[in-house]
Structures are given as C-alpha cells and as structure tokens.
C-alpha cells in the first residue's frame with residue numbers, strides 16, 4: 286500500500302450565521318489536501334501529522350479525520366495547548382474577512398513530537414508533504430530540527446513534496462519566509478506552486494516564469510497552478526501546458542489549490558501520468574470551488590469526480 290504523510294495544522298473554523306450564531310467545522314490546507322486525496326484514492330494510506338489538544342474540540346477534530354478515513358496515529362495530543370481557530374465573517378458587500386487565533390496552537394509544537402522512532406516510521410513511506418503554511422506554523426526555534434528530519438526522510442528515499450502557500454501574516458517579514466522557502470525548494474522532489482504565491486514573494490507573474498524560477502533547484506516534478514488558466518508542468522526537465530475548463534459559477538475558491546494538490550498526489554501515487562493526474566486534480570479543484578467552504582459535501586464531490594472519469 287502506498288502512503289503519504291501531510292504535516293501541518295488543522296484549525297477549528299467558525300462561520301457567522303447570524304447575530305449570535307455560528308457554524309463550526311474544521312479546515313487547514315494540508316488537512317484539506319488529505320481529505321480530497323483519500324476520498325479519491327482510498328487505497329492510499331493517508332496520514333495527517335500534527336498536534337492537537339486534549340479538549341473536546343480536539344476530540345471532535347479527530348472524529349472528523351476518522352470520518353474521512355485519515356490515519357491519525359501521528360496526530361499528537363499536547364498536554365496543555367489547544368487547536369488554532371479562525372472566524373469567517375462576510376460583510377454587507379459579500380467580502381469575506383478572516384480572523385485567526387493560532388499563535389499559541391498545539392500544532393506549532395509538532396516538531397517536539399517527531400522523535401527518532403516516529404521519523405523512522407515515516408521513512409518507510411512514499412511521500413512527505415508540507416506547505417508554506419506548515420513552515421510558518423512550526424516554531425522558529427524548531428525549524429533547524431525540522432529540516433534535519435526532512436533531510437533524513439529524503440535520504441531514506443521518501444519523496445519530499447512542497448506547496449509554497451504564502452500567508453504574509455504568519456511570517457515576521459518576507460525575508461524570513463524566503464529563507465525557509467529556499468530550503469524547501471532545495472530539498473523538494475515535487476513542487477506544487479501557485480503563481481499568486483510566488484508573485485507576491487518573488488515578483489514572478491506567469492506560470493512559465495514560475496517554471497524558470499524553479500529551474501536552478503533541479504526539482505524533478507514541478508506543477509504550476511494558476512487559477513482558471515492552464516496548468517504548466519515540468520517533469521524531468523520536459524515542460525508541458527495542460528488546458529483546463531474554467532468554471533463559470535464559482536461560489537468559493539477556498540481550498541481549490543489544496544484539493545488540486547491532494548488529488549494530484551493521489552493520482553501520481555497510484556501510477557497515473559502527470560497529464561492524467563493534472564486533469565483529475567483540476568477537475569477536483571473545479572468541483573470544490575462550486576461549493577462553499579474548504580470541504581465540499583462528500584457525495585456531491587464523489588459523484589462529480591466519477592463524471593470527470595475517476
């Protein structure tokens with residue numbers, strides 16, 4: 286059985302539904318990717334690597350993971366921290382605003398739980414995924430340790446996969462993010478950048494520009510996402526452009542890139558070509574953006590994926 290480890294943070298999501306009522310769910314980029322991968326490729330063992338608390342919401346979060354058939358043996362329970370939380374508010378013009386409480390979340394402590402034993406178990410896996418958000422969340426004092434562990438996995442033959450998701454407010458300044466991203470670019474076997482993220486940090490404005498930007502790092506597989514525009518890839522130095530069908534009735538683009546990543550990686554782990562994997566991933570992202578929130582309803586998602594040829 287193929288397996289993949291998604292390291293990062295899942296948060297409690299609150300959405301205002303009235304003057305004093307809220308809807309509560311769970312979301313976070315690597316968790317979203319894990320959900321969509323597992324929904325499409327049940328034969329791939331899919332683990333989230335994170336830390337939560339010992340509180341009731343953490344229990345509920347784990348239940349949700351189990352409901353999506355995600356392996357939780359590496360979701361550690363911190364003694365006195367709790368999950369991060371964010372609130373989505375929509376103003377009168379329909380503009381959404383996010384407020385976060387995640388500076389002291391359990392997930393920031395994840396590296397403390399990555400003992401030699403744990404890393405040894407990951408070392409027999411196929412892929413290890415983390416994002417720019419995962420990097421930002423890891424405490425600064427623990428980043429050197431994180432890179433040592435990632436290096437160990439790479440040396441053991443695990444494919445290292447990075448999505449340079451950039452969230453400015455999680456970093457002290459751009460330079461701090463760039464320093465960590467540089468290490469990630471160097472260690473990665475697969476990169477899944479979105480043009481938007483690299484545009485902000487490096488001024489690279491086109492998908493082809495992103496491929497050029499990635500070249501010096503010698504990454505085996507680079508998949509560049511660019512919203513409704515075509516996806517551009519490079520595999521072993523060979524570039525390709527893949528047309529995607531733009532969605533007309535976009536409801537909410539939250540987690541489009543996450544769904545893309547999860548389904549792309551699942552497709553590759555189950556032996557699909559880059560071209561087939563991009564088509565499935567783009568279909569998944571196209572479905573997700575027609576539903577509100579990060580996680581689309583399972584039945585509707587799977588039925589649309591079946592229509593897309595899964």
Ligand code: AMP
Pocket residue numbers: 479480509510511512513516529530531532533535538541542545566567568570571574
């Ligand atoms: P982004 O993170 O905006 O680059 O989007 C990630 C992926 O979602 C893209 O590579 C597309 O496959 C898909 N996507 C985003 N926006 C659209 C859209 N309007 N129509 C179709 N697919 C989209």
